[in-house]
Structure formats: C-alpha cells, structure tokens
Amino acid sequence: MDLTPRTSSDNAPLAPRTKAKKKWRYVAMLVVVVSAGGFIVSQFLTSAIDFYCNVDEIGSRVGCEEDRRLRVQGNVVEGSISESANKTTFSLVFNNKTIDVIYDGDPGGIFQECIPVVAHGRLQGDTFEANRIEVRHSNEYEAANADRISESEVAPCSQQVG
Amino acid sequence: MTTTELPAIKGVGTQATRLYGVLALIALGWVLVGGLFFTPEDVVQGDAVRIMYVHVPTAWTAYLAFIVTGVASACWLLGKKHSMGFDRVAGASAEVGVAFMALTLISGSLWGRITWGTFWVWDPRLTTTAFLFVTYLGYLAVRGLGGSPHQRARRSSVVALLAVLEIPLVHFSVVLWRSLHQEASVLSPDGDIKMDGIMLFTLLFGVFGFSVLFAWLVSHRQRIMAMHDAQRASALEVAMADRLQEASS
Known part of the structure; x- marks a missing residue:
C-alpha cells in the first residue's frame, strides 16, 4: 500500500519539502535576528553605555576630553537663547559650570529655556559647536494652566543645576 | 473518495474571552476619548504628552507578555507532565508581546521626534529595548525551527528563561546608565508620582485596557494553536484511514 504523503488533498499533512522550506525561512530569520542583535550590542558598548558628559566633566573625566567629539548634557540657561542668521546660541549649565553653545539651525523638539539638552559636537576654544541637539524631558507631567506659570516665575530655572 | 474528516475548527471564544473583549473595549x-479630549496638555510637552497613554501601557503589556512567556516556559520545563498547554501559552504570549513591543518602539519614536527632536538615539533605554525586541523575534524563530512539539517546547523554554532576564535590565537602564530617556513616572525610583490626576488615571486605565486586550489575544491565540496541534496530530491518522479505505474499495 502506498502511504507517501499527498500534497494535493486539502486534508493531507504538509509535504516534507514544504516543511523544509518553512524551516529554512525560520533559520534565515534567526540569522537576521542574531546579526541585528550583534549590531545592537555593538551600539550599546560604543554609544549607549556612556551616552553623555555633563558640562562640569569636560576635560576632567575619562571619555570627556576637550579634543574629541562629545555629547554634552546641561540645562539651557534662562535668557541665554538667541537666534541670528540661522544659528542658535545658548548656554548650558551643570553643577555651576557653564558653557556657550552655537548650533547651526533650529534645535527643534521642545527646546526652550531651563530644559536639559544633550548637544553633540566639538569644543572650539571656549565655545561648543554643536551639529545635533537632543532635548531631554523629566518624568514630571503637569497640566498647562495659568497658575503654574506664576509658580515657575517664583522659582527661576537658572537656579537648577541638574 | 475521502470519507474521513479532520476535526472541524470551531470558534475559539468563551465566556471569559468575551468578558475580556468587552472590558478591553x-x-x-476611555483611553482614546479621555486621552484625546479630557486630559490636559502638559506644561512642557503640550499635546505630545498624549502619546504617553499608548506608549507606556504597550511597554508594560509587552513586559507582562514576556514574563508570562517565561513563567509558562518554566512550568513546562519543571512540570512532570510537560503539558503542551504551557508551551502554547508561552508561544502565544511571546507573539502578542512582540506586537506590543513593536507598538512601543513606534509610538516612542514618534514621541521622541516631537520632544527630543529625533526619532531614534542609541541611548541605554532605547538600545536595550531594541535588543529585547530582537531577542523575542529570535525566540519566535526558534519555535519555528521544526522537530516534534516536545523538542520545540524544550528549546524555546530555555530561550524564554534566558530572555526574560533582560526585562530588569531594560527597566533599570535609565537608572544604571546616563540616558536621554526619562526615568519611570509611576514606578519612579523615589516612589513619588509626579503626574496630574486625570493624566495618571488615563494612563492606569490604559495599562488595564491593554493588559485585558493582551489576555483576550493570548486566550484566542493559544486555542488556535491547540487546534493546529490537534489537526497535525490527527492528519496522519486521517491519511492512513483514507488509504485503507481506498485499498479496500
């Protein structure tokens, strides 16, 4: 009696070739996943594990040397933002150390005074020339209303040191 | 002529799944209506904060899904009977978890574009989350590699038990390393929830809603898997019965 699997019948079990094809599809998926995992781990080790230097650490912490490309975190100093000729300049403060930043363009996001940002770029003299700005926001969520604006006026943000 | 039939596929709904479905709806x-119309703008982020009502619940539900996968896998490995029900729950939960994790990454990316000014950065939270997502895609690939259901269950259980260890790393990545991503709001390190009342209510309702949706999806999916397993198991018997009938006619 012939008991080889039939492929034409609706009720027949999957033919060996179809099963093998399906298996190889998953093997290919696994190869892609392992490659992606390797790439992510390399990004973690080179970028994520030490994402930024604080303003006060420039030149004093390993990995935050003045002559290399840096990612610098600090709070935008109140009243320091000015825009001219498509350039944005502002100051960053952290632990009472301040640095002037110049950025070519509009930082975007929710960039504003008193907010912590991470600026990517290089130190040129006393000025940090940034070509990328990322805005951090806190884990605090408050409803926008008139009362809270007056509260913020009572406590100026320039007192924040991060 | 074929006279032997495979078991007919019936519906996979029960009273419990119908209850889950209604509760999730x-x-x-409420998350949709409340999140868009009743909750206020955030003082810093404006309307962008509304993405939080989807982003945070989907992230938590993905964690829940992967924990369920881990627990079900442990139950399969440690149980004397090696009940395949545990394996199916583990697989179904991982599939739903991967879908929720994808939603988390997409919604987070959109939120990041509006607030941070960029869709993606390789910071600790985003990098570990991407790794968690890829790990569970790998888990699903391992499940599909073939072999008997018991072989599938054994190897995928081991992967699930290793993969679940990544969850604390992802959650605490914002505390362990310097991250662009903010710290947790509800489970904040200092235990103080700094969130407006109706925002928090909507967020927690979202966590509940997505959790019930997860229960609804997993209940259905694992029942479908059970039916497929039963169909595969009976397919050979059906084929042999057919041939025997052909030979005798």
Missing part, C-alpha cells in the same frame, strides 16, 4: 475607548 471599554477601557481602550
């Missing part, structure tokens, strides 16, 4: 209905 009500909760997610």
